[in-house]
Amino acid sequence: MSDEERNIAGYNGLTRVEPTLPSEFYLDADHYERELRKIWYRNWLYVCRASELRGPRAFSVFEIGSQEILILRDQNEELRAFHNTCRHRGSVLMREPKGRLPGSRITCPYHCWAYDLQGKLQRTPTPSEQGDFDKADYSLYDVAVRDWNGFVFIHLEPENAQPLEESFNGSHLLDNWPLADLALGHTYEKILHCNWKVFWENFNECLHCPSVHKELSEVVPLYKQHLMEVQDDPEWEAHQRSGDKRYKQGLAEGKETWSKNGSACAAYFPDLNEEEIARGHTYCETVPSGFIVGHVDYVRVLRLRPLGPETTEIHVQWFFREESLADPAFDASGVVDFGQRVIDEDGAVAELNQKGLRSIRHKHGALMAEEYAVHDFHVWVLEQLG
Ligand code: FES
Ligand SMILES: [Fe+2]
Incomplete structure (x- = not known):
């Protein structure tokens, strides 16, 4: 296909080969430190659910890189x-x-x-x-903290913090989900033997x-075509005109949500619109630290934390309505197991990717057309590194 043919209005794909980031960005300890300083200590980071810090004087210590951050509620629960x-x-102040x-x-x-x-x-x-000692000069080093719809975020450089909402790919995307009222139903934690960027690269493409x-691709037809969005397909206009079901945005017919049998585990959130219901998943990302995804019946949040150049922690939480969790007949195993x-x-392919990057011959790779969002991520990383 020529560049001209690919240059269709609205087509998302890359029209020329872009290199990946250099392999040393995924392996080198000095580079890792640089990313901590330039990226992780300079962006909003998701920490925990606000309800995990309940009541006056509740505290928790969050570690990011070499930094320990003490988060607490004061007497007024601020x-x-x-x-x-x-x-x-x-x-160190707090040891626990x-x-x-x-x-x-x-x-x-x-x-x-x-x-x-x-x-x-x-x-x-x-x-x-001493006479020149003034207590006012020795307040604790402050960190910005925000409760956004029940999710606690911090920023290590309060003086340079952009508004939290700007850190999302669209902070309004989940407006129709009752985020602040949801309750935690399940948590899953995993250590991945890969660099944190490998996780995001995998997140940003569906070639894999x-x-x-295999199961997920039965639930989301576009995924079976290696695509994330309708417009990732160079023939997208023709495929949409013909109504070809293989290229339909959203869930396969008869599926309601991301779960083992495709059925919802609870009543739909009442304020979702038709498009949100048909789509079946709405992602709201905040790079570098994670994403929130709204389904018709539950919300899933993934938090990412680098632990070393080749080690990343992922922490996933499933949120439901309180009344669902209180119902003894409620069964979330279908959505949790699927997720x-x-x-x-x-995780398995991310670890394969990381291992292969160690080859002394592999200086960098090449991105295919569908990997435009991986390219966007790389551009973002390079901008952050200055
Ligand atoms: S180091 Fe904290 S009181 Fe001395
Ligand atoms: Fe994937």
Whole structure:
């Protein structure tokens, strides 16, 4: 097919070969550190559900790279976040990963500098503070924190933080889902032996779908054609005109959701429109740390955390209506098992990808037409790295 033929209005695919990122970006420890500093410490990161920090003085410590961030609720239940580091000589403040502060102070375990829950230094142990010592100069290092529809996000550089909403591919995409009211039904955690970018690259293409996700490709016809969107197909206009079911956006006939038998596990969320119901999945991504996907009957959230150049943690949560979870007859196993299977399938190929990247001959690879979103991701990474 010539470039001209490919240059169809609305066609998403790449019209020329683009190189992948250099292999050393996935292996090199110094490069990994650079990405932590330039990407992970400079973007909004999803941490946990707001309900996981319930009530005054609840706290949790979130580790990202070498950084420990203390997130807590103050006496008024406002979320606060600080580096878990004392302003005296730099000791860690909280040793436990989560819990409830015993009182209204954060007290350093080393020499007992004590801070209030807004991070202001209140007390030091010395009776002979020097004349030029001003407690106001030694507040905890603050971190931006936001509760967005019940999801807690942090940003390690509050002074340079873009509005959280701008970190999503579209913060309005899930407006018709009752995100703030949902309850956690299931959690799945997995350590992948791959660089965090390998996860996102796999997420951003469906060339692998027919061979890697056989069950899922039965639920989503486009996936069986290696496509994510209707317009990833150079013949998209003709295929849509002819009504060819293989190229139909959304779920296969008779399927309601991503589950083992394609059936929903609960009543549909009431405010979804026809398109959202027919589509069956609406993704809202916030790179680098994860995505939220709305289905007609549940919401799934995946959080990504790099643990090393070749190690990534994924943490997946399934959310349902509270009344569904309270119903003894409610059975989410069909949606949970299905979701875990897809994650395991992706995890397995991500690890194969990582291992192969170690070849001393492989400096970089090449992207195919359908991998336009992988290319967009690479452009984003390079921009972030400056
Ligand atoms: S390091 Fe915290 S009080 Fe000394
Ligand atoms: Fe996949």
